[in-house]
Every structure is written in C-alpha cells, then in structure tokens.
Amino acid sequence: MEFLEPLYDKAESLWIGFVKILPLLGIALITLFITWIFAKVLSGLLKRSLSRSNIRRSLVELFGTLLKTVIWLVGGLLAITIIFPSLTPAKLLTALGLGSVAVGLAFKDIFENFFAGILILLRKPMRIGDFIECEGVNGKVEHISIRETYLRKTDDQLVLIPNSFLFKNPVSVLTDKDLRRFDIIVGVAYGEDIDKARSIIEESMKAIDVVEQDKPIEVYAREFNSSSIDFTVRWWSESSPLGMHKSRDKVVTAIKAALDNENIEIPFPYRTLTFKEPLSIKHHSG
Structure with a gap:
C-alpha cells in the first residue's frame, strides 16, 4: 500500500491548509455580510432622499444600482484579500486591468446594454409610463x-x-406631451x-368633447x-393609444352623421367593366 502514501500526504496537507484558512474564510464571509448590509441600507437611504426631490424614478433606481455595484465591488476585493493575503488590492486591480480586454470581448453585449441603459435613464424624454414606438x-x-x-x-x-x-x-x-395630433381621410362625391x-366637416368637429378645441x-x-x-x-386629442381610438371613433361617427344630414354623398369605389366582344343577352321563355 506504499503507493497510497503520497495521496494520503497530499490529502493531509490539503486538509491542514483548509483548516488554517477557515478563520480567514469566516472573516471574509462576515465582510461580505457587512457589505450586503451596507449596500442595502445606503442604497435605501439614497433612494428615499432622492425620491423627495424632482428626480425621475428611473434615475433614482439608476443611482441606487450604481451605489450597490460600487459597495459590492469594494467588499468583494476586501474579501479576496482577506482569504489570500498575498493578493493586495493593487495586484488585483492590475490583474483586472490585464483581463479587461478579454472580459470586454466576452461580455460585449452585456456591457453595451449596460452603458446604453445608463444613457437611456439619463435621457429625459423617455419616462416610466410613456408609450413609445421603435422599429x-x-x-x-x-x-x-x-x-x-x-x-x-x-x-x-x-416585451x-x-x-x-x-x-x-x-x-x-408618443406621450411626450398630453396632446397629439391625429388625422383621417374623408371622401365626398365629385x-x-x-x-x-369642408364647412360641414369643420362644424361637426366642434361638437366633439374629446377633440381639443383650443388647438x-x-x-x-x-x-x-x-x-x-x-x-x-x-385634430388634437389625448396622446395615449386609448385616447387616439376614442377620439377617432367619435370623429368618424360625427362626420358621417353630419354629411348624411346634409345629403352629401360619401361614395364607395365605382368600377366600369369593359369586354373585348359584345355580350349577347339571351331571353329564356317561361
């Protein structure tokens, strides 16, 4: 059984090393726990203080997330240096700098969406609750x-x-402002x-409550x-999609009723069929 002795010695040395590092692991776990408390408490305080101001909710969430990220980054670096005392923060930052290119290539889409998200949150026109359209x-x-x-x-x-x-x-x-302009096409006979x-259509629009009369x-x-x-x-009406459908419904209904009352024809398409040869008409006797 002599061939097992090297394996036994290796296992024993690993176990001794693990026992020696247990206190450091405990301290590292405590550090991470304190980091979690700090991240939760400080981000909560930041969000509550910013919520009292006129800053948009999306920016409040952004600043809270960035603060959590910074706190966890610092806490993680401290925990690693506690477990591995030979690794100083300077060495860790150097290693992160050397690996940043590889990490950047591997997580290109994630970083791209991350920075795009920050810029979108900082961009004022698009807010939580807005209706938007993109491609x-x-x-x-x-x-x-x-x-x-x-x-x-x-x-x-x-989505x-x-x-x-x-x-x-x-x-x-679409809802950057409270009101938005809509349009339809109405046809009358030649x-x-x-x-x-034109005058009848204009007058019919003035009696519609959802049409903004000041516009x-x-x-x-x-x-x-x-x-x-x-x-x-x-015409101008509420900018939301529901506002569009409601106003369009009432506008079409009012214009149709007004033109009908004045006996103005709203035509449907006419088609004239021509044939190369004359058509013969056959009479069937009863």
Whole structure:
C-alpha cells in the first residue's frame, strides 16, 4: 500500500491548509455580510432622499444600482484579500486591468446594454409610463433596468427590449406631451360642393368633447381619388393609444352623421367593366 502514501500526504496537507484558512474564510464571509448590509441600507437611504426631490424614478433606481455595484465591488476585493493575503488590492486591480480586454470581448453585449441603459435613464424624454414606438415595436414603458427595457403592449403582452436596440434606433415617444395630433381621410362625391362639405366637416368637429378645441381643427382638400374628392381632417386629442381610438371613433361617427344630414354623398369605389366582344343577352321563355 506504499503507493497510497503520497495521496494520503497530499490529502493531509490539503486538509491542514483548509483548516488554517477557515478563520480567514469566516472573516471574509462576515465582510461580505457587512457589505450586503451596507449596500442595502445606503442604497435605501439614497433612494428615499432622492425620491423627495424632482428626480425621475428611473434615475433614482439608476443611482441606487450604481451605489450597490460600487459597495459590492469594494467588499468583494476586501474579501479576496482577506482569504489570500498575498493578493493586495493593487495586484488585483492590475490583474483586472490585464483581463479587461478579454472580459470586454466576452461580455460585449452585456456591457453595451449596460452603458446604453445608463444613457437611456439619463435621457429625459423617455419616462416610466410613456408609450413609445421603435422599429415596429410599441408599448408602455413599465421598467428600465440596466440591461433591458420592459414594454407593456396594448394587448397586455410584455416585451423585453435590449437597451442598445433602443439607444441605436430612433424612438418615437408618443406621450411626450398630453396632446397629439391625429388625422383621417374623408371622401365626398365629385358632384358635391367642396366648400360646403369642408364647412360641414369643420362644424361637426366642434361638437366633439374629446377633440381639443383650443388647438386648430384642419380640413384640407388633398386629392382627386378614383371616385371621390378626398379631404385630410386633422385634430388634437389625448396622446395615449386609448385616447387616439376614442377620439377617432367619435370623429368618424360625427362626420358621417353630419354629411348624411346634409345629403352629401360619401361614395364607395365605382368600377366600369369593359369586354373585348359584345355580350349577347339571351331571353329564356317561361
């Protein structure tokens, strides 16, 4: 059994080394526990103090997250130097600097989304609760984290979008202001009086409660369509998607009723069919 002696000696030396390092492990765990307490308490105090000011909630979350990250970074470095006394903070920082290129390449997307998230949180126009649209994706901003943004669509689906996607592409903030302009197209028959039709449409819009009357209501003749003269009708209403649907419903209903009351025709498309050869009509006797 002599061949087992080297293994026994190795196991014994590992066990002795582990026993010697146990106190250091205990101190390191205590350090991490104190770090956790400090991170929780200080970030909570920071969030409460910032919440009393006019700073946006997304920025409060950002500053709280950054403070936690710094505290955990310092606490982690202290715990490592306690377990391995030969590793000084200077050596650890040097090692982190040498490995930063490899880490940066390995976690490129994560870092990209991290910094994009910080810049998005600092960017004032997009707030929690806003409805936004970006490259065909739209919804209400529910939460902006360091890595991704949570959008709640109008059908209640949740969409998680990487922050770098929102930062690189144009973003339309639909609810940046309380009011937004909407438009529809209304067609009247060629035989109708254009000025009269325009006047009727304008008057019908003035009686709609969801249409902002302090903003201009615009009706413009826009083109000769195949079977109608088309008008562009513009108005201002609540900027949310629900506000758009409500105002559009009432506008279409009011214009239709007003034109019907004045016997102004809203035509449907006409089609004329031509045939190369004359068509023969056959009479069937009873």
